[in-house]
Amino acid sequence: MYRLVFTQVLRRFDAEAVHHLTVSALALLARLPLLKRLLHRAFAPHDPALRMTAFGVHFPGPLGLAAGFDKDAACAEGVAALGFGHVEVGTITAHGQPGNPRPRLFRLVRERAVINRMGFNNAGAAAAARRLSRTRGVPVVIGVNIGKTKVVPESEAVADYVAAARQLAPMADYLVVNVSSPNTPGLRNLQAVELLRPLLTAVKEVADGTPRRTPLLVKIAPDLADEDVDAVADLAVELGLDGIIATNTTIRHGGETGGLSGRPLKARSLEVLRRLRGKAGDRLTLVSAGGVEDADDVWERILAGATLVQGYTGWIYGGPLWASRIHRQLSRRVRRHGMSSIAEAVGRTACTRS
Numbered sequence: 001m002y003r004l005v006f007t008q009v010l011r012r013f014d015a016e017a018v019h020h021l022t023v024s025a026l027a028l029l030a031r032l033p034l035l036k037r038l039l040h041r042a043f044a045p046h047d048p049a050l051r052m053t054a055f056g057v058h059f060p061g062p063l064g065l066a067a068g069f070d071k072d073a074a075c076a077e078g079v080a081a082l083g084f085g086h087v088e089v090g091t092i093t094a095h096g097q098p099g100n101p102r103p104r105l106f107r108l109v110r111e112r113a114v115i116n117r118m119g120f121n122n123a124g125a126a127a128a129a130r131r132l133s134r135t136r137g138v139p140v141v142i143g144v145n146i147g148k149t150k151v152v153p154e155s156e157a158v159a160d161y162v163a164a165a166r167q168l169a170p171m172a173d174y175l176v177v178n179v180s181s182p183n184t185p186g187l188r189n190l191q192a193v194e195l196l197r198p199l200l201t202a203v204k205e206v207a208d209g210t211p212r213r214t215p216l217l218v219k220i221a222p223d224l225a226d227e228d229v230d231a232v233a234d235l236a237v238e239l240g241l242d243g244i245i246a247t248n249t250t251i252r253h254g255g256e257t258g259g260l261s262g263r264p265l266k267a268r269s270l271e272v273l274r275r276l277r278g279k280a281g282d283r284l285t286l287v288s289a290g291g292v293e294d295a296d297d298v299w300e301r302i303l304a305g306a307t308l309v310q311g312y313t314g315w316i317y318g319g320p321l322w323a324s325r326i327h328r329q330l331s332r333r334v335r336r337h338g339m340s341s342i343a344e345a346v347g348r349t350a351c352t353r354s
Contacts, residue, residue, distance in 0.1 A: 002319030015105040015114070023070065026078030033137050039081040040138040043324040047331045049341050050085075054285045054307045055215035055242035057173050059141055061085030061327045062342060063298055066289045066310035067145035067176065067219075071121060073128040080140035083324025088310065089128065090145030091178050094163040096124030097150055100183060106256050107316075112293065113265075114313045116249070117258030119183045120147050125167040132171035144172035145219065146203075147181060154186050154195075158202050165206040169214040175207050180221035180248035182259045188221055193231045200239055215242035222247035222268040222290060229272055233279040243285030245310070246272045262313035266291025270304060277305030277350040293318070295329035302342065305350040 010018055029036055045061030052059040064086035065079055073089040080087055099121025106115045122128070125146070132142065146164040148157050161177060169175050177200060179190040190196055200218060207214040218241060220232055229246075236244055247269045249259025269290030276286055288306035292298060293314045301309045315322045334342050 006317070006319075011107060011109060014103070015107050016102060019069075019105065023075055026075035029078035029081065030075050030137070036077060036081050036138055043083040043321060044080060044138075045083065045085055045324075045327040047327070049334045049339070050327060050331060051341065052085075052307055052343055055174060057141060057215065059085045059308065060139070062302060062306075062308050062330070063292075063323050063326055064088060064141070064143075064308060064310050065315070065323070066312040067091055067143075067178065068116070068118070068312055069315075071118075072123050073131045073142070073144070076140055076142050077136060077138050080138060082320055083322075083327055085323075085327070086141035086143060086173075086308070088143035088145050088176065089132075090122070090176075091120045091147040091181065092122050092125055092128045092144065092164060092168060093120050093147055093149040094125050094152075094160050094167075095149045096122060096127065104258070106258075108255065108260075108262070111262065111264055112313070112317050113260055113262030114316065115253070115256045115258045115260050117183045117256070119150065120181065125164045129167045129171055132168070141173045142171075143174045143176055144168045145176040145178050147178040148184060148187055148190070150184050154189065157190060158199050161199060162202050162206055165203045169207045170210045172214050174215040174217060174242070175203070176245060177203055177216070177218045178248070180219050182221070182249060182251045188223075191220060191224060191228065191232065193235050196232065197235060197239070200235070200241065204239060204241065217241060217243040217245055217285070217287065219245040219248055220272070222250045222265060222272055223252060224272075226275060229275050230279050233276050233284065237280055237283050241284065243287060243307075244276055244280075245287040245289060246276055247290045249290075261290065262317075263291055263293060266293075266297070270301065273301060273306055274304050274350065277347060282347065295326045295333065298326055298330060299333060299345070302345050303347070303349040305347040307343075307346055
């Protein structure tokens with residue numbers, strides 16, 4: 001049914017307009033306690049075999065929503081009610097900004113992909129912190145993804161990230177430093193270890209100083225050279241980070257300017273995951289994102305070493321109950337393999353390098 005609706009209706013409308021309409025609908029759902037709880041009971045993952053624990057946080061299922069959808073922390077509870085095991089909000093910057101000029105979001109239906117050049121459009125850290133401070137009506141793990149304000153020069157990037165972290169880290173179940181979006185000029189330069197070290201050190205000090213100590217991860221691009229992936233893994237271990245999210249969108253494509261997500265990213269994302277697992281072993285929690293379309297993809301990422309998996313473009317093409325459907329399929333797969341928990345599958349096909 002959803003495929004027919006998407007093909008005949010949704011794809012005929014501007015992609016960003018549909019996005020905003022969906023966010024508004026889910027934000028409304030989040031304000032309807034009874035409906036929200038009923039949907040959560042029906043579609044959220046409740047099977048104990050799917051529970052994951054990562055960096056001290058308990059997740060009801062391994063598949064979560066990647067950053068980029070709920071940019072202002074407006075609808076996380078609505079998203080969770082549809083079956084996601086966690087929701088990563090953002091990217092949120094210290095100061096609100098409009099992002100890049102429209103049009104800036106493009107579907108590639110045949111490739112089951114999306115190109116975006118949104119540019120961290122959001123209302124800023126203070127507005128998001130107010131939303132995140134509200135009591136949650138249904139259980140939902142919320143990660144907060146932070147990035148650099150566009151007008152802030154590279155020389156002041158550390159202070160800008162720290163300003164966002166101070167407001168948002170106390171509200172987050174985990175915090176993510178995004179240095180890998182291709183849509184903020186110069187941002188990816190911060191992935192270089194000599195620039196990344198002081199940035200992560202400063203943000204980690206803020207995260208460590210929250211009442212419950214907020215876990216800290218860094219999100220990297222698929223376009224890093226293999227030796228740079230290794231260098232980031234070494235740095236993350238050295239600094240005592242909790243994990244790495246791999247990967248963001250890629251600029252290696254022939255379409256509109258911006259970052260490409262979806263099916264074309266699948267192979268490289270899996271390759272980076274395997275490299276990180278080989279380099280860091282189980283010293284870091286790895287979160288795999290990029291090209292995740294179905295339960296087979298989630299299972300493959302877990303076997304390769306991911307504790308958690310994220311999707312976004314797959315949800316666009318898979319429909320509202322995409323995550324719920326995948327979690328049900330994973331439940332059956334865990335039992336078919338004679339496991340008591342999906343955590344037993346993490347890293348089964350991984351090889352560790354020194």
